[in-house]
Amino acid sequence: MTTTASTTEPVADPRALALAHYAARGVLEHVLARHGISFQQQVALRAALIADAPQTPDDLVTQVQGSLKADPADIRATLDELLAKQLLVADGAHLRPTDGGRELIAAIGAETAPVSARVWGGIPAADLAAAGRVLVLVTERANAELAALTA
Numbered sequence: 001m002t003t004t005a006s007t008t009e010p011v012a013d014p015r016a017l018a019l020a021h022y023a024a025r026g027v028l029e030h031v032l033a034r035h036g037i038s039f040q041q042q043v044a045l046r047a048a049l050i051a052d053a054p055q056t057p058d059d060l061v062t063q064v065q066g067s068l069k070a071d072p073a074d075i076r077a078t079l080d081e082l083l084a085k086q087l088l089v090a091d092g093a094h095l096r097p098t099d100g101g102r103e104l105i106a107a108i109g110a111e112t113a114p115v116s117a118r119v120w121g122g123i124p125a126a127d128l129a130a131a132g133r134v135l136v137l138v139t140e141r142a143n144a145e146l147a148a149l150t151a
Helices: 014-034 039-050 057-068 072-084 099-120 125-150
Strands: 088-091 094-097
Touching: 014 039, 014 099, 039 057, 039 072, 039 094, 039 099, 057 072, 072 088, 072 094, 094 099
Parallel strands: none
Antiparallel strands: 088 094
């Protein structure tokens, strides 16, 4: 009688999602540290940079809170840090990225692009599509649970 080893496909679960998130974030934070910027600062600066219209501090707090689920007071402190580092500048009631802020985000993107290509490269499109659908659903459900907890 011949026996064969069975292989079990990994299943997406909270632990697998967390491990993937923290592995990728660890790479990004390593790059960010070389540039003297925190993860939350990078998220806030990027939000200001990619916005279609000028953003008020409240707009940016709302966007960053939606992404990171961070305390609004901490996000406001982050915006103050970005202003102090001259990566954001006040323009009336709005905050906008400075040239230095734009250059920093571009440099971070240039450094992380090859790593991202190595991490994501070679994954079949169908697998990425399936993972994308699952991640969107998990995000929606987790956001709904958080909203219920904080209501």
